[in-house]
Amino acid sequence: MPAPSPASATASPLNRPDPVTRPISRGSLGVAAFSTIVEWYDFTLYLYLATVLSRVFFGGGDASLLVALGGFAVAYLMRPLGALFFGHIGDRYGRRRTMLASVALMSAAMFAMALLPTHAQAGAWSGALLIALRCVMGFAVGGEYTGVVAYLLEGAPVRRRGLVTSLAAAASEVGALLAVAASALTVGLLDASAVESWGWRLPFLFGAALAVTVWVLRATMQESPEFERQRAAGTVPANPLRHALVHHRAGIARGFAISALGSITYYVGIVYVPTLLTSTGARGEAAALGLSTWAAIAVIAVTPLVGLLSDRLGRRPVLVLMALCSAVLPITLFAMMTRGSEASALAGALLLAGVAGGVSAVGAVATAEQFPGEGRLSGLAWGATLATAVFGGLTPLLAQWLVGATGWPLVPGAMIAVVAVLVLPVLVWMPETAPVGRRGVAQSTA
Numbered sequence: 001m002p003a004p005s006p007a008s009a010t011a012s013p014l015n016r017p018d019p020v021t022r023p024i025s026r027g028s029l030g031v032a033a034f035s036t037i038v039e040w041y042d043f044t045l046y047l048y049l050a051t052v053l054s055r056v057f058f059g060g061g062d063a064s065l066l067v068a069l070g071g072f073a074v075a076y077l078m079r080p081l082g083a084l085f086f087g088h089i090g091d092r093y094g095r096r097r098t099m100l101a102s103v104a105l106m107s108a109a110m111f112a113m114a115l116l117p118t119h120a121q122a123g124a125w126s127g128a129l130l131i132a133l134r135c136v137m138g139f140a141v142g143g144e145y146t147g148v149v150a151y152l153l154e155g156a157p158v159r160r161r162g163l164v165t166s167l168a169a170a171a172s173e174v175g176a177l178l179a180v181a182a183s184a185l186t187v188g189l190l191d192a193s194a195v196e197s198w199g200w201r202l203p204f205l206f207g208a209a210l211a212v213t214v215w216v217l218r219a220t221m222q223e224s225p226e227f228e229r230q231r232a233a234g235t236v237p238a239n240p241l242r243h244a245l246v247h248h249r250a251g252i253a254r255g256f257a258i259s260a261l262g263s264i265t266y267y268v269g270i271v272y273v274p275t276l277l278t279s280t281g282a283r284g285e286a287a288a289l290g291l292s293t294w295a296a297i298a299v300i301a302v303t304p305l306v307g308l309l310s311d312r313l314g315r316r317p318v319l320v321l322m323a324l325c326s327a328v329l330p331i332t333l334f335a336m337m338t339r340g341s342e343a344s345a346l347a348g349a350l351l352l353a354g355v356a357g358g359v360s361a362v363g364a365v366a367t368a369e370q371f372p373g374e375g376r377l378s379g380l381a382w383g384a385t386l387a388t389a390v391f392g393g394l395t396p397l398l399a400q401w402l403v404g405a406t407g408w409p410l411v412p413g414a415m416i417a418v419v420a421v422l423v424l425p426v427l428v429w430m431p432e433t434a435p436v437g438r439r440g441v442a443q444s445t446a
Contacts, residue, residue: 024155028221032151033167035103035218038210039144040175041182042110043137045203047072047271047396048183048292051278051285056118056196057127062404065279069397071131075138076393083381084241086143090377091240095151095224098377102143103218107211109136114204118196138393145172146380153368154226154376158435159311165365166307170300173357176271177296182206184289226373240378244371248379251370255383257426258319262363263392264419265326265356268412270295272396273337273349279400280409282338283345291337291349298350299357306361314434315366319427322359326420329355330413338409369433391419 046053050068058064082102090098113133119126148168156164182203190199230236237243244252273295274288283291310318329351336348371379395415402411 024151024222024225029152029155029164031214031217031221032099032148032155033164033171035099035214036145036148036168036172037175037178038103038207038214039106039141039148040172041179042106042175042207042211043141044176044271045179045183045207046075046134047267048180048274048289049186049200049203050275052183052187052195052200053130056200057116057130059119062279065275066397066400067127069275069400071127071134073393073397074131075134076389078135078138079142079389079393080381080386082139082142083146083385084142084378085139087146087377087381088240090143090147090150090227091237091243091375094227095147095154095377096218096221098143099147099151099221100215100218102140102147103211103215105140106137106144107208107215109133109140110204110211111208113137114201114208142381142385146377146385149364149368150376150380151224153365154224154373161369162307162310162315162362162365162434163304164307165368166303166310166361169307169357169360169364170303172360173296173299173303177293177300179203179207180274180289180292180296184286184293187289188286226376230373235374237375237378240375241382244375244378244382248371248375251379252383254426254430255367255370255380256387257423258363258367259384259387260391260419261323261326261423262356262359263388263390264395264416265330265352265359267392268395268399268416269330269352269356270299272399272412275396275400276403276409276412277337280338280403282409287342291345294346295349295353298353299360302354302357303361306358307365310362310365310434314432315362315369316427316430316432318358318362319366319430320424322355322362323420323424323427325355326359327417327424330416331410332413334410334413366433 047069050072051065054060054064054068058067086098086102089101113130116129116133117126122129145168149165152165152168153161186195186199186203227236270292274285274292277283277288277291278285282288306318306322333348333352336344337352338345340348367380367384368376370383399412399415402415403409
């Protein structure tokens, strides 16, 4: 292994590669990346079908839509608890074990949701059961993304950590694309009565089948070499949650800031858009879901490119650029989607998706690199997952309430811009975590 360049030695010590005992096979890395397809399909499907579910489980009307969005928010509040629980398992007993446990719980919750009685069949109990299962889903998802990101980071070649880790974000967008496509097909191919009677169950049954498939594939994965190193060296933390809080408070704070920007650009800038356009009358359900489908495709294309760019230029400059775009563009882009022609709306959706995808791509590797291997999942749980709960779970509900209260459909764009401005100073002053050589170009130390 060549020695790092003098310039790279001046960067953050967190950018040094974790010692490994053996490489992770491409098959195991592929299974880990594929896993987030199912995770995000299952979790975002609810929000894409929010207007349908509000009628099926809560009786319909504006108040019912707010209740349905509130269910999404409550489930998101369970994510930090799940991340802490599964993060402890992953840091104490292995990344593979926590990923098997979390997806098993997701599979059971998704299948149960597909079998729920409707409001017409069970009254208010149907909505209560839906929200309860969403909370179980949120708890399980809390352990999913952090486990996969850490696994990909620890198994990737150092010079390609940004690219490989961004695959978790890209694959999650494939899941979101599948979710919005399944929602659009269900709404577009069936009449309204069929959708509300039985059609809404089909996308959830499909998600349950996907989750079971992932569990079977994960059973074949190798353990993370970083965790094997810790176990061999005897450095596995006895209490990972406490270890992260005591030793990595600055990393937790930076992870919170990065994830706050990534969460609000994604959940308000992409996932919430169909609900906004439908509830304000700007677009019909099918047209709004169609826009989100194209947005998901755009994110899939952008994400690996930005991940690769962060390997070349470093995490900090790419994050700063994405934050500046998030501060300047969203209000205009929301105006294009809500007030413009079909072509203008499509352009606005694609541009906003590009910004959100860029933040998610570099954010995945940058948040994980805030911590060494010991306690990495717990550090992500305290910082990144907590921010996702606040800025991902609560912001669609807040946006819907503010739009109704003000009558201004550009409120979501303003929300994104405010968060970007607040986060920008943290990103400007954060230490670089990519191995950086001469001329600011990231170089491998491997």
